Amino acid sequence: MHILSDARRAVRAYPTLLRVGLSEVVAYRAEFIVWILTTNMPFVMLAIWHAVAADGPVGRFGQKDFVAYYLAGWVIRLLTSTWLVWELSMEIRDGTLSARLLRPLHPLFAFSAQHLAALPMRVLIVTPVVTALVWFAGDRLAIRDPRVLVIFLAAMVGAWLLIFFTMVLLGSLSFFLESAIGVFEVWLALFAVLSGYLVPLELLPGWVGRVARLSPFDSMLSFPLETLIGLRDLGTATRDLCTQWAYIATMAVFGLSVWRRGVRRYVAFGG
Amino acid sequence: MSYARPLVEVHGLSKTFRVHKRAPGVLAALRSVFHRPTESVNAVQDLSFTIGEGERVGFLGPNGAGKTTTLKILAGLLHPTAGQITVAGFLPFRRDPAFLKQITLVMGQKQQLLWDLPPTETYAMNRALYEVPRAQADETIAELVALLEIGDLVNKPTRQLSLGERMKCELVAALLHRPRVLFLDEPTIGLDVSMQAKMRAFIRHYNERFAAAVLLTSHYMDDVTALCPRVIVIDQGRLVYDGDLKALVRRVRPDKRLTLRLSAPIDRRLLDQIAPVVSYEGGQAVLSVPPERLNATVQNALATLSVVDLAVEDPPLEEVMRELFKNAHAGTPAAAAVASTPGAGASATRPLLATDPGSGS
Numbered sequence: 001m002h003i004l005s006d007a008r009r010a011v012r013a014y015p016t017l018l019r020v021g022l023s024e025v026v027a028y029r030a031e032f033i034v035w036i037l038t039t040n041m042p043f044v045m046l047a048i049w050h051a052v053a054a055d056g057p058v059g060r061f062g063q064k065d066f067v068a069y070y071l072a073g074w075v076i077r078l079l080t081s082t083w084l085v086w087e088l089s090m091e092i093r094d095g096t097l098s099a100r101l102l103r104p105l106h107p108l109f110a111f112s113a114q115h116l117a118a119l120p121m122r123v124l125i126v127t128p129v130v131t132a133l134v135w136f137a138g139d140r141l142a143i144r145d146p147r148v149l150v151i152f153l154a155a156m157v158g159a160w161l162l163i164f165f166t167m168v169l170l171g172s173l174s175f176f177l178e179s180a181i182g183v184f185e186v187w188l189a190l191f192a193v194l195s196g197y198l199v200p201l202e203l204l205p206g207w208v209g210r211v212a213r214l215s216p217f218d219s220m221l222s223f224p225l226e227t228l229i230g231l232r233d234l235g236t237a238t239r240d241l242c243t244q245w246a247y248i249a250t251m252a253v254f255g256l257s258v259w260r261r262g263v264r265r266y267v268a269f270g271g
Numbered sequence: 272m273s274y275a276r277p278l279v280e281v282h283g284l285s286k287t288f289r290v291h292k293r294a295p296g297v298l299a300a301l302r303s304v305f306h307r308p309t310e311s312v313n314a315v316q317d318l319s320f321t322i323g324e325g326e327r328v329g330f331l332g333p334n335g336a337g338k339t340t341t342l343k344i345l346a347g348l349l350h351p352t353a354g355q356i357t358v359a360g361f362l363p364f365r366r367d368p369a370f371l372k373q374i375t376l377v378m379g380q381k382q383q384l385l386w387d388l389p390p391t392e393t394y395a396m397n398r399a400l401y402e403v404p405r406a407q408a409d410e411t412i413a414e415l416v417a418l419l420e421i422g423d424l425v426n427k428p429t430r431q432l433s434l435g436e437r438m439k440c441e442l443v444a445a446l447l448h449r450p451r452v453l454f455l456d457e458p459t460i461g462l463d464v465s466m467q468a469k470m471r472a473f474i475r476h477y478n479e480r481f482a483a484a485v486l487l488t489s490h491y492m493d494d495v496t497a498l499c500p501r502v503i504v505i506d507q508g509r510l511v512y513d514g515d516l517k518a519l520v521r522r523v524r525p526d527k528r529l530t531l532r533l534s535a536p537i538d539r540r541l542l543d544q545i546a547p548v549v550s551y552e553g554g555q556a557v558l559s560v561p562p563e564r565l566n567a568t569v570q571n572a573l574a575t576l577s578v579v580d581l582a583v584e585d586p587p588l589e590e591v592m593r594e595l596f597k598n599a600h601a602g603t604p605a606a607a608a609v610a611s612t613p614g615a616g617a618s619a620t621r622p623l624l625a626t627d628p629g630s631g632s
């Protein structure tokens with residue numbers, strides 16, 4: 001277990017890793033923007049619901065609520081998603097992972113730095129949408145209450161961590177399966193439905209909504225999103241924050257153990 | 272020479288790979304869902320050697336002999352099936368950060384430079400990862416960059432560099448943390464002759480400057496002849512020879528090469544009377560002469576032919592290797608070839624003949 005001394009080294013190495021990572025993102029900006037443009041599902045859903053709500057609100061959702069929901073949802077998704085599964089499965093398959101294993105820093109720290117390094121670019125890209133959000137539905141944002149703001153920020157960090165560890169788990173399946181990407185795509189489909197990415201959870205059919213709220217998918221998007229736009233009151237949000245961090249701890253244990261087993265297999269079968 | 276502290280110690284190393292056998296046909300494929308028959312490949316078998324500080328050792332053997340497998344095990348990328356190994360005092364497969372900071376593994380076929388960024392960015396990254404003090408990193412980079420003459424290249428995106436340029440930049444990245452043990456797997460593959468020569472000079476310089484141990488594989492025998500006083504030869508995963516390179520050449524090909532440049536063409540049969548002819552063209556004849564008859568043969572040649580110039584050399588290493596491994600494909604390990612040559616005192620099963628005094632065991 002070098003994980004603690006690794007964490008210390010990681011903290012020292014992070015500034016440089018972030019800087020190099022940022023140059024890398026800048027070098028790949030074209031691909032990056034194309035990727036962004038393909039994540040347009042929330043806008044499509046917004047257009048549909050906006051039309052539906054023209055004749056009157058759907059449950060708690062008026063037109064303006066849909067605007068707030070889908071714009072904020074898109075922003076949160078963009079800030080918390082990672083490409084880790086693709087990268088891991090590619091590097092495991094073509095053996096590039098070997099180079100990472102030979103560096104004196106846990107590869108997952110290096111991966112996380114790479115993903116955090118992309119944040120400034122992502123922030124830049126979401127800025128216009130955030131502006132539109134504030135312009136059209138600013139009064140729906142609940143984070144003027146500093147207590148909500150604190151919970152929201154913790155929920156964002158939590159969502160990032162939970163997604164990261166889930167991706168570690170799914171990506172590490174590539175150590176064992178040829179079809180890990182397929183598993184990931186199934187996961188994505190579940191995510192789209194159960195995280196509130198496509199449809200607000202309360203508009204899902206009753207039992208689906210209930211399952212979704214209990215599932216970790218809620219912690220990944222719906223929870224920070226609904227906290228941001230005031231759909232969850234302070235008490236509920238506080239409780240959900242605890243749930244989220246419990247999921248993070250669980251997923252970290254699972255993800256890291258599959259990763260460790262995977263690496264053991266990798267070095268047994270030929271790095 | 273004797274080396275006080277062995278940096279690499281290998282005892283009885285074996286590595287067996289399990290590979291899935293897949294028979295052709297739909298039925299077999301279906302059956303393999305429930306039961307996948309496996310087959311073992313013995314990539315390395317009972318290999319032992321040590322390497323001391325400052326040594327440069329050539330690691331030779333035909334394709335598939337187990338060289339890359341061994342290097343990966345020594346670097347901690349593969350878990351050995353059996354045997355004891357320490358490198359710089361560590362068990363490699365634990366990949367302790369303190370261990371990783373002392374070694375480097377360069378693979379001519381795999382690159383670590385960030386593809387779309389200039390090499391300087393990889394250097395910055397490695398400096399942070401290996402926690403090299405900035406001043407030391409700057410000094411190392413300046414020195415290596417000057418030696419390799421890549422001053423203006425390190426700021427160009429890696430993808431714009433030629434293979435040779437990239438390999439040089441790669442080497443700087445791999446040595447930035449001043450490792451004490453270098454595992455080089457075909458570092459000169461695909462490079463032109465002059466680039467190969469530069470790489471060799473560089474490797475030698477680094478080795479001498481930092482007393483680093485170097486274990487190098489290459490299919491270019493010039494690399495080995497120029498760099499490695501000692502060679503370890505393996506075949507089908509087993510040790511065939513460990514010791515002085517010159518001694519190996521003498522053992523496998525004891526005869527010297529006598530090269531004669533003649534002032535006028537002569538009948539080849541005249542040459543045959545002096546010694547067996549290896550080649551004769553363009554007024555240059557190469558004869559194969561047993562060392563004990565060298566003196567007499569040279570005198571004879573000078574007396575009977577109009578010789579303009581003359582040279583005596585060892586046979587090229589390529590030929591030694593060819594001779595050594597000519598049975599490899601027939602399924603006989605090359606060990607037998609060495610064992611049967613004169614002077615190989617050891618038994619046929621463990622023909623670790625030349626454990627030369629210089630080999631640091």
Ligand SMILES: Nc1ncnc2c1ncn2[C@@H]1O[C@H](COP(=O)(O)OP(=O)(O)OP(=O)(O)O)[C@@H](O)[C@H]1O
Nearest residue numbers: 269270288290312314333334335336337338339340
């Ligand atoms: N990951 C692996 N899984 C199964 N077999 C392997 C694996 N890696 C290597 N082998 C087998 O082990 C043997 C040794 O391979 P290795 O790559 O070490 O040879 P090498 O001496 O480096 O050859 P070359 O000169 O061609 O590079 C070969 O028979 C190879 O097919």
Ligand SMILES: [Mg+2]
Nearest residue numbers: 338339340456
């Ligand atoms: Mg090889």
